[in-house]
Amino acid sequence: MRDVRIFFEKKDMAKYISHLDLMRCFSRAVKRAGIDIWYTEGFNPHPFMTFSLPLSLGTESFCESVDIRTNDEMPFDEIKERFQSTLPDGIRVTKVAAPVHKANEICFSEFEILFYTEKSELVLSSLKEKIGADEINVEKKGKQGRKKVFRQVNIKENIQSFDFSENENGVLLKVVLTAGVKDNINPSLLIDAITADVKDEIKGIDIKKTKMMLEDMKEFE
Amino acid sequence: MLSIKQENLLKQVQKPARYTGGEFNSVVKDKSKIKFRYAFCFPDNYEVGMSHLGMKILYSLVNAREDAWCERVFAPWDDMEKLMRENGVPLYALESGDDIKDFDMIGFTLQYELSYTNVLNMLDLAGLPVRSADRKDLTPLVVAGGPCACNPEPISAFIDLFMPGEGEEVTNEIIDLLIKHKEMGSTKEEFLKEAAQIEGVYVPAFYDVSYNEDGTIKEVTPKNGAPKKVKKRIISDLDSVFYPDKFVVPFIDIVHDRVVSEIFRGCIRGCRFCQAGFIYRPIREKSSDTVNRQSKALCENTGYDEISLCSLSTSDYTEIEQLIPKMFDWALKENINVSLPSLRVDNFSDELMEELKKVRRSGLTFAPEAGTQRLRDAINKNVTEEEVIRTAEKAFAGGWTAVKLYFMLGLPTETLDDVAGIADLAQTVVDTYYRNPDKPKGMGVTVSISVASFVPKPFTPFQWEPQDTRDMLEEKQKHLLSCVKSKKIRVSYHESPTSLLEGVFARGDRKLCDVIESAWRRGSKFDSWDEFFNFQNWLDAFDEFGIDPAFYANRRRSFDEILPWDMFDYGIRREFLEEENLKAHRSETTPHCRIKCSACGANMLNGGKCDARR
CATH class of the missing domain: 3.30.70.580 (Pseudouridine synthase I, catalytic domain, N-terminal subdomain)
Incomplete structure (x- = not known):
């Protein structure tokens, strides 16, 4: 075997x-x-x-x-x-x-999130402001026994690093989020939180996962 | 490939993989190299439609041609439909993402009457007029087949051409003819005239129907050279007929997610309530070598870990004892489970019983259909109480602790005593369990009774019988519940006005086309789904045209009435059905076809051959 x-x-x-x-x-x-x-x-x-x-x-x-x-x-x-x-x-x-590694050693995931928009500047500044705030509060779905519950969570601490750029389609966000068995964060939570003010300007969103990493930021193998 | 406009919808719907295509074994062809595009539509959702064997066969059959491309289309769920309508996305085919209104042919398979509104809805969603007369162009030609095509009159205004019977040969003949007429630049009528000459093709527009004052049919007059009788098509030799070696393997969980291997068509039993038992005659078997070879190829090409044998009654397959060891020989090694639905355990050898124990066993189900021997004789369900008990004994000794029993309420000649008999039979099965000395320790038994409402269908001996009204069914249901005394017996019964509608459409005529269109315009679709069914819509639609549903459902017809499906020849002699009906009223049985041929006439469809008599 x-x-x-x-x-x-x-x-x-x-x-x-x-x-x-x-x-x-x-x-x-x-x-x-x-x-x-x-x-x-x-x-x-x-x-x-x-x-x-x-x-x-x-x-x-x-x-x-x-x-x-x-x-x-x-x-x-x-x-x-x-x-x-x-x-x-x-x-x-x-x-x-x-x-090489065990799956439970994964600590971070890197995502590339593309926000399709014709108003890149406006969207970019709004996203930057939201992601730079002291707290990013989101509603996380959870379970208590069989009951579905929502709880407020601040995911600021889960953002390891981020970087914005503009391209011909709109705004590109590269972000590293905590991942794995302990503290997995779905990027859509972050997206919902930071796009609240510019929803109407965003025509579509593509999410790509680009890397899985260990605690020391080495790539998962 | 989907367009960006189509794909944008997927991010907002449940189960987007219903709408993406791209499943393993789905067929994508080069558009520039083909002459004919066929949209095969199943008028229900993806999970139901993808489970249907007929679609798998015809999909592969058409795609085996180099000049044609067959694609799949299902009814989008209402979340998707809403978005499609809001965003101007017409109904598209899964393989190419192309709009089906631009195809050459759109085909529907009609598996149950309650899917009719979905046919209209899908045509409309495609951007086409729902009425055949309003679609002036030659293409897309709208065709239909399947068991409900044996009485297509209630939807005859919407479909250009029906193909009663088995589709493997006639589909290709229609495609060839349509390619020819497309190249000739013919009109739709020119094409239909020639198509109506093909055996097994019914063009409803070529038949004028007049009515008597009481609403029954006075006369049916064919025109444009269409035949007076349309004979259903059958496949003569199942060993040589096309059978797919690949199935499209869906991503999402569908209703029947496994390899399905057909072992025979037709049935020897002659249960008088069962439409399938008559319309698929004569019985034709596949050899066990063919079944084994086809099953193995399908497993290899799909990766499925389960095979289900498909027929109307597995244990009537004459080569079952040869087939099982052959299949188990490789299937067990590959961790593949073989399931044998509709099996009678009683006539099995002990060796076979041992073989069957090797695979995971599913629940044990019997279908006595009626509670008393008197009524079982009347419906010709040749199962005796002794047989049920003997089978249950064997099964309990083999370790089973749960048994399901299927019954029907509302059968012709049924009385309240027959209803009470259902509870008695279930009780006897419970008692049988506790009599068994080897029963597993500490385990109780569960006997579930599942009761459906009987709906009389065309081409059965009960085609003249009135269906029970809802009040009558309710009374019988209450009586059944009052007769069940044991907590070991669970009764599930679901009386719904849908069986009334099913009964209306099963034996309906052309006047119902208006009603179906009206109900659909009022918002009816997915009528077989409780969450969508709206009975009031239907009552309003019947009202609008002054039509009483009881005329179709609850009325006894006389033998000399012209029935809406009389233009079809399904091989079964009318006199045979009449005799069977009279025998039912005398509670007399008819032996099955291998004991004695009753000369139903179906063998004449196959040059006099019938596998019941070989």
Whole structure:
């Protein structure tokens, strides 16, 4: 048995595949690819497969990863090739390798958020002001037992770094947010909070996840 | 690929993967290299439509042609529909994202009557007039098939052409003919005239219907050379007919998310209430080698971990004992589960029972359909109480602790005693469990009774029978509940005015076209979904045209009345259905086709061949 980490991109229409659906999609792709994957040995055996972090519906990513366990020693290159031919459009395998870090070591994610607007200057100054404020309060969905509850959270501390620029489509925000098992922040929370004043000027928003990092800012491998 | 305008909507809807296309095995072709574009529409949402085997077959069949491209279209859920209408995005096909109004042909599969308003809604959403007469151009031609096409009259004003029967051959014939007429620059009428000459094609505009004063049909007159009788199409040899080796694998969870392997068409049982048991005759089987080969290819190409055998009654498949070991041989190694729906456990060998234990077992379900032997005889459901008990005994000994029993209320000749019999039968099953010495320790038994309302359908011996009114059904339901004494028995019953509507449309005539259009204009759609169904809309629509739904649903027809579907020849002799009806009223059974051929006539569709008699 051997652990294998598969890095992949999830782009274009594939960004509309939810996390649950993606898991199903991968377990079928493994079967189609004829990879000898290890099955769990419970009452209801299923292919062993764990994703590093769930990705929100509608977000593109260049840095997703999933771990599988194979029964044989099929070369990484062959796994990559076989997998690629059985995945739907929009999902592309970028690297297959032995895992270096544990998934729970992930502490940060980097995002590129593009705000489509014709009034870049106005939008940029408003976004800058909001993100620079002392507190960024958002409503976070949570659960108490079975009940769904909302609570107010200040996510200022979750923003590790940010950087704005303008391009022909509008305003681009590069931001590093805390991520992982402990303190995962969905970028849409930040977006909702900082765009409140300029909603009408923004014609659309693209979110791309570009990197996953450890506590020391080294890239997750 | 979707346009930016289309894609923008996806960010605002539930389950956007319903609308993206791009699923594994979906077919994308080069538009410049094809002559014919076909939008195959299922008039319900993605999850329901994607589960339908017929669509998978015809999708792959048309796409096997180099000159044609078939794409899938489903009814958008109301959140998406609202955004599409607000933003001027017409209904598009999933593979290309192109508007279906520009396609050559738009086809609907009619699986249940309550999807009719969705047909109109989808045409409208595409930007097309809903009425056939208002669509003057040759293309897009709007066609329909499926089981409800056996009486298409209630939607005959909206569809240009119907294809009753099995679609594998006639679809290609229509495509060939339409390509020819497109190249010739023909008018729609010129095309339809020639199409009406193809066997199994019904062009409703070519039939004039006149009525008697009491509202029944006086006469049906074909014109433009259309045939007086349209014979349904069947496929003669299931081993050689096209069957897909790939299914589109959806991203989202759909209703039936697995490999479906068809083992035979038709049914030997002849249950008198069951439309499928008559309209799919004669019985034709696939060999176990074909089924095994096709199942294996589908698993390899889809990655599914479950196969379901598909037919009207799995255990009537003559090669079941050969098939199961063949399939288990590779499926178990691959962690693939084989499920066998509609199985009778009683006539199984012990070896087969052992084989079946190897896979995950689903619940155990029986369908006695009626509570007393008298009524089961009347409906020709040849299941005896002894058989039910013997099967339950075997199952309980095998470790099952939950049993589901299916029944119907409102069957012809039913009395309150028959209703009480449902509760009695369920009680006997409960008692059987506690009599079993090997029952699992500390485990109770649950017997769930699920009760549906009977709706009489065309081409069955009950096609002349009145459907029970809602008041009658309610009385029977109350009686059933009062007869159930044990807490081990759970009753689920869902009486809804939808079964009245189903009954109206199943046996309706052309006068109902106005009603359907009116109800749709009042906002009716997704009528089979509780959250959308609005009965008042329908009552208002019936009122508007002075039509009494009881005329269609609750009226007994005489044998000499002209029925709206009499222009169709489904192979079943009228006299056979009449005899069966009379026998039902005498509570007499008819043996199934392998015991004795009852000369229903369906074998004549297949040159006299019928697999029940080989």
